[in-house]
Structures are given as structure tokens and as C-alpha cells.
Amino acid sequence: MNYVGIDIGSTASKVAVIGEKEMEFVLPTGWSSKETTQTIKEKLKEEGIDVLSEDTKVVATGYGRVAVDFADHVITEITCHARGGREMAGDDCAIIDVGGQDTKVILVEHGMVQDFLMNDKCSAGTGKFLEIMANRLGVTLQELFDMANEGCVLPISSLCTVFAESEVINYIGEGRSREDIAAGVVDSVAAKVAQLSQRKKLSGKIILTGGLSHSQYFTKILSEKIGQRVEPTKGGRYAGALGAALLAKEKNKK
Incomplete structure (x- = not known):
């Protein structure tokens, strides 16, 4: 059997496969979740995994989960991220997931979701904000972090991405260094993620998942703001997909 988790x-x-085959891969969602779903289906077939076969079970999750018309089950992001995070951090943990458009904080106790928070009102505390600012500075996301590590924080106070970008443009116009601007950008996102996280009592191992999960620098800044150690995770961007694949396996055993 193969168990496939698809996080749109x-x-x-993101796609994670466990069972007979073990693999992970990521694709840009693009403008159409439906088209991305078909691309995923074709890529899996190239790897010898037929999603329509009785030997394959699929769970879909994420923003565009309803587009996965061949899924055996469709499960919410919170449940899938909690299951994937639990696999990475143990049965008692806190998962901070910084996604492209939202940030989630999930508390897991004894292997079960006890509480969660989700900020989906604005992209200012998400990966999308960092992506926009990196583009404005003409660098990659990794280069943004590298520059931030060398800079001194310039305050970016706006809660709105559009207004925050205006602040960055003003700093550029004043001739401020890119390192200092980058430090301000990363600090601003970490502060917003910390504000969300501090609305709940975080206990157990605290891990970062999502597109920033590998960043030692971001987790260091976030840890300082929360006042507790937040650990980066290898493969943390696949937490939702991994959780979905594990749930596909567990549901098949029932």
C-alpha cells in the first residue's frame, strides 16, 4: 500500500508518500488548485503511484483541498498539521505553522489537539509578507535572512502589508542599508507570529513548521520574542502533507 498526503x-x-514508496515533493500552487492537482497526479504516476488504484489511499488538506477530486478523504489543515507535527515533536507539543497566507498555532496534548489559533486576516505575519519584501529588495528569501543577520532592526510598525511596504520604500529612499531593512522586515514578521503565539500557553516541545521551518535565524528571533525555545524542523514544510499521509494509513486500518 501507498498512503499519499496532499496539502494544497x-x-x-506539498505531497508526502509513505508505505511501499517514501517520497516528498513540492510544487507552486499557481493560479489554479485544480491544475496543480492534476500535475501532482501525473507526477505520482511517473513514480509508479496510481492514485486511483486500490493499493493507494489519498488524504487531501489545505487551502485548496476540495480540488483534489481523487482523494479518499478530505481533512482540515489543523488536524493534518497536528498529526504531522506530533510525528516530528511527540505527543505533547506546540506547533507554530507560518504559511503563505496564514499563521497557525496548534497545541497538542497526549496526541490530541487541545486548542488552536489561526491568523488569516492579513498577510503581514506570514511568509507572503517576507516574499513581497524580498522581491522589493531584489533578493531571495534566504538572502533576506542572511542580510537580516548582519543588520540592525529598523522599525516597521504598520499592521498592513501595503503600508508596511511603503515604510520599506521610504527606508530605501532614505538610503538605509538593505541589511538593516531586512532585519526590520524579519523582526516585524517574528513579532506578529509571537503576538499570536503568546495568546496561548505553549507547553512541551515547540516547533516551527511551514516554509520558514528550516530557518535557524527566524527561529532564533521568534524564540527571543516568545521567551521560549522554538525549534526549526527539517522537512517542516511537509508537516500538513505528512499528517495527511499518516491519517490515510490510520483510516485504512479501521
């Missing part, structure tokens, strides 16, 4: 995010779509 707003900016990236």
Missing part, C-alpha cells in the same frame, strides 16, 4: 496551500502544494 495558497502558494505551494
